[in-house]
Amino acid sequence: xxxxxxxxxxxxxxxxxxxxxxxxxxxxxxxxxxxxxxxxxxxxxxxxxxxxxxxxxxxxxxxxxxxxxxxxxxxx
Numbered sequence: 001x002x003x004x005x006x007x008x009x010x011x012x013x014x015x016x017x018x019x020x021x022x023x024x025x026x027x028x029x030x031x032x033x034x035x036x037x038x039x040x041x042x043x044x045x046x047x048x049x050x051x052x053x054x055x056x057x058x059x060x061x062x063x064x065x066x067x068x069x070x071x072x073x074x075x076x
Contacts, residue, residue, distance in 0.1 A: 028063025
């Protein structure tokens, strides 16, 4: 699980994961783009990006999200 607060507008590069990624928008606006479709999320909206799906997105400053995913994202 990851809890993110975005302090600036941001765009991500296209990426592919070997695990599903579920995202819940808590506040603001989060856009997930895959299969040529922009999925615009606002507070309370959720989305699942299936493993192996090329995706990227953008987010507005002040947005808060929760991401649930498999796999290991950081070393401790």
